[in-house]
Structures are given as structure tokens and as C-alpha cells.
Amino acid sequence: MSALPPIIADWFTEKGWSVHPHQLEMLARGNDPATLLVAPTGGGKTLAGFLPTLVELAEHPRKGLHTLYISPLKALAADMRRNLTGPIDEMGLPIRVEDRSGDTTQTRKKAQRADPPEILLTTPESLALLLSYEDAPRMFAGLERVVVDELHALAESKRGDQLMLCLARLVSMRPDLRRVGLSATVEDPPALARFFMAGGCPVLTADPGPDPDIRMLTTQTPPPWSGGGGAYAIPDVLEEVKRHKTTLIFHNTRAQAEIFFHNLWLANEEGLPIGIHHGSLAREQRQKVEAAMVAGELRAIVCTGTLDLGLDWGDVDLVIQIGAPKNVKRLVQRIGRANHRYNAPSKALLLPANRWEVIECQAALEAVLARDLDGDPRGPGPRDVLCQHILIVACSGPFDEVELFNEVRRAGGYAGLTRAQFDEALDFVATGGYALRAYDRWQRLKQRPDGLWQLRDPRAAALVRMNIGTIQDTDTLKVRMRQNRKFLGEVEEGFAASLIPGDTFLMGGKIVRFESLKEMHVDVTNDKGRKPKIAVFAGSKFATSTQLSARVLDLIHRRDLSALPSHTQDWIALQREVSHLPEAGRILVESFPHDGRAQTAIYGFAGRGAMQTLGLLLTRRMETAGLGPLGFVATDYATLIWSLHPVDDPAFLFSRDDLVAGLEGWLSENALMKRSFKAVANIAGLTPRNFPGTRASGRQATFSSDILYDTLRRYDPDHLLLNITREEAMRGLIDFGRIEEMLERTEGRVDHMVLDRVTPFAAPLFLEVGKVPVDGMGREALMEMEAERLMQEAGLA
């Protein structure tokens, strides 16, 4: 099947297009059980994935579902429908293409189950939902191929694990099912292939294309000492927008995107058409921006990760990354968004938001040119996803535990799952676990006399279906205009709760005034002011990767710093002179007084998550040592701790055994753990987020998941969900792995500098947001002093 049938070959000729070598190669491998195609953005990956389907259906027309296409984005599925329908109509092929996602109407969804199209384009969550219906085997009866798009992105989250479990299930229904995975350039393709298929599969790598044209954006004013928005560079960015046809301006967080967009508009005197696109905006608004973009009506879009993937916009000729990219792989993928044409170099500019990021941007830029991608190896498939999968399977009908166990092990991430682990998950799904055994709502499965498992109450299927998926949005409230109820977007519940009437914040680039909080809605009105209170969206705060951190450390020690702007060169030189430069094989600790407190700055370069954890662990050690720690703040590079008493000899802080012991004790009562637990409890079905009819407010849900956490800790410390939470936290939020990496790298070699004032590298730490207060003797002492002072002043003591 390596030749194109005339009907398709003619169409290519007519368009004046030629088929890429890797596309033909994919056609040649059309009958292989599994292939992973790794190609740069713009490499015609999706066509390569679909060609075998088009050829098969052109040569042997048939009815019924033939190919399932799965993408991480709903928008991508919809876009793909347009992209496929065009050529299919022009070739006159008898193929029906439909998309299906959470946005598809109920009527159409029903029709699709009764009479599926030949090609169905969908998302992992919609597929999981389809598999939860009893008629799933009928719907997928004729399925031949599955194409998974943006596999690299799916593999980074639990959505990928859920999808792989679903594929394993599809294979049980259709043993000869063939699968193709499409991925952007990744650091370890064989590992991705093993995730895609237990045991791995052949990898086809397309020509990576020419080097990108990538530089740091030189600005009129140097970047500030701290902060993230990049607002100082608005005029420079606007200049670049004017000079290019279409610019994508990437931000790391939604809040920063909003603020930047707002400031860009204020400076946009020529009224250039500029849009904004991020995950908290109303769908209609995002679609409007996407449509304007496709029509070539926009000169720039301020965006976040929502535009990392997908949508083919050939006209983008510049990508600007605001803020350090944190991770080289993602930067490469973002850069690929410019010049979405194969074999044309992409043009990108990096804009550091503060002084540290100048160094990090330079390091990242060098890594991109060296094609040195980073990434952490993937852990085994998360078991909370498995719990949800068991529930989904139970919804579709009675199941045999041995068959399901074997099926699950065919999913890449679960190849190493033991029977005991599986049984534990099954027991949790069936009973809720030891401490919750007495509660009806968590008794969900029962074993029938014939040994099969089924839902105890078939009506529970509705609740399971409503809660399918692993995407953890923070609890959000919808924002709407008070006058016309127009939906503007969403804000976090915690943020909404902090608002008082009259407060202003940014939403979709507009300043709005908070009026009232009604049920699940934040009512706002337009505000003519110019200074909003900042909207706190869930900004994904990625940690700088290990490889990039190593490059940063390497960079500051170079004899020749001329790659960096002069202000940054001066800053590094001053630090060397006043204190000491952090080194890869040593931990630098600076002690100095400031603001009436003893300050300790620790340069560990282990990434934000790990440095945060280090702050928590070290303050515990300091508490035990009677130093009265009061709080800390962490960045990707350093942790700053303030306390009542100074640290005289920091070496004792970094004993690995003590840190591990501290971790055990501390893990349990930590707020990060509760946040992790909440996600795990949601995914595993312990605390559903959505209920038929009423919806528990996010706050209630938070409350209950926190309390469940405390309860399980006390009465059932080995509960499955606690174990999952612990494992995840160690890798994710807590990132203890990187603390261990730091300890191995430095082996207790500590450079301790005792100084009489703030050092150049420490200064930005004082401006960081996200300070974490520490409760302990220090705080208690402060409270007592404060109470005494208040009583004295009031004349009551």
C-alpha cells in the first residue's frame, strides 16, 4: 500500500503539492500495528497520519467507524474536520468526517453513536465517555485505525494515561486495531513509543528542518529585578509587531497574558488589531479570536499554552516568548508556531521578564541551537487514573477482574502494574477503602455470584460519566456582565472570594468592576479606570528544567559574559565581588540581616517546586534548632528564609538523612499535599466535582477533600489515595527528586557567606510574590509580643 491511488495522487498534482518522504513512509507502514511519527511543527504530520485511512477508504469504500482521531484540544479536532473535509470533498471520496467533544450537542452525540461517521475526531475524555456506554462494542465494531495527535503533549499529563487505558480497551474489542502516534520533536522518542504501546513500537523520524532564527529581544530599558509580566518591554514588543505580519506573544501564565495585553492596548496608538487567547476566556471569545486569526485579520495574539498546540496558522512569522521558557522542549515547540511551513526557519524572540531570566533566556537560546532538549523520564501510570478507568469500565457493563487486569497492562504506563496494585485499586473503587467502608456512597461495586464485578447501583453511572477526565481546573466561577448576563470568562474561586464590591480586575483585556457574587457567578460592570486589581488565574508555574538550570550555572561562570547584556554582566560581576557565585557542585548559602530579621538565602538551582519544598524542610529544621523561622519564598534558583535568629552554621541543614526524615513528618500536614490529594480524590472518584442537578461549590469540595485527607491520615494512613498522593507529590509539587539530585551534586559542600547586608543575587528574592509564612515558635513569639503591645497600648494590661 505504498502508492497513492490515482484519485489522491491527482489531487496532490492539481494542488501543485508533493508528498513528503515521511508521509509516503507512513503509507508504506499503513498495515503495521503501531508507529510513532516524530516530526517538527509544520511537517505535515496529521496528513501523514490520515493518508493510510484515505487510501483504504478510497480503494474500499465502506460504512461505519474506520478511523478514530484523538487530539488533546477540542479546537484541534474541529479544525481537523475542516482541513479533512475540504480535500475529501474535492477528491469526491465517500468519507464522512465528524468531530465530537464536550461542546458537541446532545442530539448530534446520540446520532453519532447510532450511526458513526467513517472518521471520528475526538478528545481523550470524549473517547472515555464513549467507552462507558453499554453499546461501545457496537460503535467500535468496525474500527481499524487510531491516530493520536500531539502525543508528546498528552504524554505529559494524566490525560495521556487515560487515553492509553482507553486504547487498551479498544484493542480488547478489536485485536487488529492499528495505531499511529504523532509527536513533535522530543528528547527520548523510544520512551514515548513505550508509553504509546506496552513494549514499544517502531519510530519514524522526519527531517527536523533548518535551525530557527532565535534571539533575545533588546529593549530600551533593562528588565526589572523581579516580576514576570515583561511590561517594561511593551514599546519594543509593539515595534516588532509592526515589523511583522502576524506575531504570537506567548506568556507562561494567564494573569501575565491579561496584564500584558491590557498594557499593550494602552500603548497601541495605531490601533493595530491585537487579540488575546487563553484558557480562562469564554469559548465564544476564543473562537472569535481564532477565526480572526485564520482570516488573517490580526497582527498579534497575546496567548498562553492554549496556543502551544495545533491550529495551523501559516501566516505567523514571529513568535515572542515573554518570560523565561523554563523548559527547552516547550520553547522549541512554541518557536515552531512561527512559519508553519516545512523547511523554513522559524523566527523567535525571547524577552526575559527579570534579571535572572536574562541568564536563563540566554542559556535556553544556546540549548535550542545545540538541539539539546530536556525532559524528565515519565513515571509509571498513575493509579488514580486507573481507579477512574475501573469505574468507567463498570459503567459499560459487568467485568472480569483478571481480564481487566490483563487489558490494563497492555497500556504503556501500566505495563509494570502488579496484581496487588490492581487489586488495591479495585478494592478502593468497590468499597472506598478501610476508613470509608461504612459509607454508602463509596460502596460502588459488587461482585456477582458468577464472579463478575458490576456497579452496585446502576444509577451511579450518571455520576461517573459526569466526572470523567483528569483535567484539574482550579475551582472557578463564571464572570458575567451584570447588565446583559454576557459571559466573559472565569476566575478562581479563591480570587473571587477575596473581592469586595468596587474592586477592579482584568478580564479579556477589559477592566471590570466587581459588583456581587451570586451563586456560581461573579457579576461585574464595565470600569473606566486605568489601574485594575490583578486577576489571579491559575498560572501554571513550571519549574526550570534540570538541564536548563545546569546551563544557567555554567553560563554565570564563563570568563566571557559578552553573550549577556551589559547590565546583567555588571550584576553578576557585583555578586562575585560582594559575595560569591553559586557553583554547580556546591550550595551557596548567604546570611545577612535585613528588615529586622535574620535572612538566609540558599542557592540550590533545583527548580521552583524543589526549592519550595526545601524551604519547608529547612524551616522545620530551623524550628527544631530554635532559630524561630518566620517564613520563606522560593524561586527556580534560590530559597530565602527569614527567622528570629541567624543560621550560624548551615551545614547541618543539608544532611540527606535528616531532610528525608523531615520530609516524612512534614509531608502529611502540608498544604501542597492537600492540593495534590484533592486532584487525586477527584480523579479517582472519591470526591466527584460534578453532581446531577446541583453542583457543590468548589469551596465545599475543597473543604471536604481537605478534611477527608486529614481523616484518612489519622485513621487509614496507608489508604490507596494517600499513597498515590505521596508518590505524585514527590515527583510533582514537592519534587523531592530534584532535592536529592541537588544533594548528590553538592555532597554537603556548602559555601557559607556571612554578610552585613543584602547581596546582588538575593535582592530580587525580596520582591518575589508567594511568600510562605511559617507557623511555629517564632510566629508564636511574634503573636505574643504583638498581643502584649496591643494590650499595653489600649491600657488593658
Place this chain on the structure above:
Amino acid sequence: MNDHPFTFAGADLSFRPTGALFWPAERLLVVSDLHLGRSERFARRAGALLPPYEVQDTLTRLETDIDATGATTVICLGDSFDDDAAAHGLDDSVALWITRLMAGRRWVWIEGNHDPGPVELGGDHRADLTLGPLTFRHIAAPGAVGEVSGHYHPKARVAGRARPCLLRDDARVILPAYGTYTGGLRSHDRALTMLMQPGAVAVLTGTRPLAIPMPR
């Protein structure tokens, strides 16, 4: 001991960091707003899923306070149960536990707004109770003197930390909620600033009671 001693309406009282009030001369312990069974009430309404362990937590603390003070009289100042149904729906083991605590001492249940009906447990059930100079009732009555009440779950903040607190002035004492997982009302709230005289003191619970001028 870490208690906060004070004289009120001629009685020498002692506020414990747990949130209980002790009257040594009468060997009388007062706690307010236990809200036993709150989790079950929430669990009955769709949505929040509170496990029932808060009952055990609250009773463990109460038992510790009774043992530590050697109280012979215990007054529960209302809202002891989260609602009528919770009182009936108590676990056998919990009911037994309460009965064990009640054994050998005088036990007074003051009616609250959450549990107005009779409780299926022993002890006295009263709308209010006057002992010597002090009157115990659930909700503070305007113009009362020598009154000890609860209901509002007051809390206050010092050096950035908010904690449940007792409020006191010359005429009345308002106790914090003793139950685990009860919310709180900041002492700034009008309901409380209207009740309390100028010069009122807030005493925060915690490892050690902390007295501050009542934040208004």
C-alpha cells in the same frame, strides 16, 4: 497551666486554650457550639462530603478538658448537635461515649438554634441556667449582665493569624465554638461590635491563650 484567668461578675474564671471556660469554685466547665454531627448533616445534602471523625475529635478534646479540670458540672451552651436529626442519628459508640462522659457529674444541655428539640440523651435540658452571679444561655440577650453565651463562633486575628477566641467585657462573655470544623465570625462583625462594650478583650485559643483588645 496555660489558662487565661479573669474575674467576671465577681466570679474567678479561667479560659483554657482549647476554648473551654472553667469556673474552679463551682468545678464547672462550659463549652459552646460542639456541632456534633455536622459532617452527617452535610453528607445528607448532596455535595460536601465530610467524614464523621470530627465527632471523635471534639469529644476527645472535651474528655481531656474534663479530666484536666476535674469538673463535676458540664454545661454545653447550645448547638451541641448540628440539628435535631444529628442528635437522633448519632452513632451508638458516640452516644455511649457521651453517656460515659456524663456519668457521675451534672450535665446541662442549653438549647441552641440548631438543636432546639429534646435530645435523646440524659442530663438537664434548659433554655438557660442561672448559677450565682452568672447566667448561661446560647445567644447573648441585649442588656444582660453576668451572661455567658456562645452562638457567634467569634474569632480574631493577631500578627496575621486568625483563631477562634473568647470575647469578654464587664457584662458578658462570648465563648468560641468548641467543635472541630466549625467556621467563625470575625470580631469586627457588627453583630459582635454591637454587643460588646468598648474596652472588651478577645482571648485567642491556641497553644497558649492570647489576650488582645477586641478587634473592631
